[in-house]
Amino acid sequence: MNAELKPRALDIEFFSKESSKTTQLVNNADVSAQIDGKHTWFKYIFNEPVFLTKIEVFSEGYNSWDKFEIIVTHVDGTFHEESVDVKTGVVSLQLGKLVSGFQFRPGRKWSSSPKITKVIATGLTLSEFHAFEWKLKEHEQRAAELAEKQSNYDALKDTRDTLSSEKTQLESEIGKSRSQLDDLNTKVSSASNSLETLLEDVKTARSDVKRAREDKNKLLDETAEIRRELETLTREVRLFPSEISGFVREGNRNIRWYIGLSMPFVIVLFVILNSLFSSAIDLTQLWRNEESIDVWTIFLTRLPFVLVAFALIEACGYIVGRLIYEIVRINRQRLEFAKLSIVAKDVSAASANTTSLTDDEVFEKETQLKMNLLREHMKNQSADQFEYKGSAIVSALVGVAERLGGKKGD
Incomplete structure (x- = not known):
């Protein structure tokens, strides 16, 4: 490719409106032709399409963080903005x-x-571009x-x-194969025997394998x-721990049920106490402010x-109180069962530490100890603790009735 086909700075003759101040900036060397850098579009239109390789805009007074918006118009009508x-x-x-053109x-x-x-626009004219394109194609064709x-x-x-190396290798392998063939013939005769x-x-x-498979089956x-x-046997042995877990779940459910039952009575108790105290305060204020009030009359009317x-x-x-007692009693029973399980587990683990018992044997001994502790614990419980008195709410209502009946009898 010739030197004249290299991209060069396009002269002002290739631009339309050569006399405008904006176009005068093309390849400008005159200081008096400089233009203020306003925030407006500086447009440049070519007289004919050119192959543009680079656009350079020289300026003064701009910092490194400032930016220029550039729009290039392609010959097919599309735009490149950056x-x-x-x-x-x-x-x-x-x-x-x-x-x-560009702006x-x-x-x-x-x-x-x-x-x-x-402003410097570097590129080739349309004729130079076609010549450059043909030169480039010829060069690429010759290079290919x-x-x-x-x-x-x-x-x-x-x-x-590769063929030369393979030939040498094949000749060597043929010699080796002939030697191996003689050895193999000797071995074949021995193998046949x-x-x-x-x-x-x-x-x-x-026959031995068949008998071994039968024994294996x-x-x-x-x-x-x-x-x-x-x-x-494992399911039967581990029945006791699963029952303890069921007891704990049932105890938690009963505790939530008793707390829910006690809430209406707590609310009623709080409302009555609040009403009594507020009424007493109102009566005190009324007695202090009204001199002619009959306190005994008010007292007798409020007595019912x-x-x-x-x-x-x-x-x-x-x-x-009864419901709280039931909650405490359930929690105490849970603690008793937990204590039995902990004692049985610790005693079994400590006892089997220096022995050669397997895990299943240790678990069996631990379960036996739990059952013995539970049996002794049940023996020590008082007989009236296992007397059926109905549910907690029924027992509480019966207790209230008995107390009120006892007071009337007194």
């Missing part, structure tokens, strides 16, 4: 397209008066042909070297039966309400 940073007073955009707009500056000093020839030459050379002996041994081995059947028995209130307080307090 925001470019200012680097040491120059805004540069690399391209490689046939374009009909740029500097960023807005409030505190200074920047200048646009020069040379590359293909070089590839063919390298392939032939590699093939020759021992083949009959091996066949007899194979028959004997097959019997052992597998016995093992499966033993495992089924072991699973049954007070008696009913005391009866409700007594009933609600007893029911709430």
Whole structure:
């Protein structure tokens, strides 16, 4: 390719409106032709399409963080838009397209008066571009042909070297194969003699394998039966811990149920007490402010309400107390069972520490100890603790009735 086909700075004659101030900036060397860097579009239109490779805008007064907006118009009507940073007073955009024009707009500056000093558009004219394109195609075609020839030459050379190496290797292997063939003939004659002996041994081995498989199937059947028995025994042995877990879950459910039952009585008790105290305060204020009031009359008229209130307080307090007692009793039983389990586990673990017992044997001893502790614990419980008195709420209501009946009898 010739030197004149290299991209160059396009002269001002290639631009339309040569007399405008904006166009005068093309390849400008005159300081007086500089233009203020306003935040407006500087447009450049070519007289004919050119192959544009680079756009450079020289300026003064812009910082490195300022940006220029550049729009390039392609010959097919499409646009390329990009925001470019200012680097040491120059805004540069690399391209490689046939374009009909471009425009740029500097960023807005409030505190200074920047200048646009020069614009350089580097590229080729349309005729130069076509000549460059043909030269490039010819060069690429010659390069492809040379590359293909070089590839063919390298392939032939590699093939020759490979065939030569394979020839040497084959000659060496033929010599080795002939020597091995003589050895194999000797071995074949020896193997033929021992083949009959091996066949007899194979028959004997097959008979032994058949008997071993039959023994193996019997052992597998016995093992499966033993495992089924072991699973049954394990479920029976571990029945006690699962019952403790069920007792704990049932205890938690009863505790939530008793708390829910006690809430209405607590609310009633709180409302009655609040009403009594507020009424007493109102009566005190009334007695202080009214001199002619008859306190005894007010006291006698409120006496039935007070008696009913005391009866409700007594009933609600007893029911709430009874329910709290049931919650405490359930929690105490849970603690007793947990204590038994902990003691049994610790004693079993400590006792089996220096022994050769297996895990299943340790678990069996631990379960036996739990059952013995539970039996002794149940013996020590008082008989009236297991007397059925109904549910907690029924027992509480019966207790309130008995207390009220006892007070009337007194």
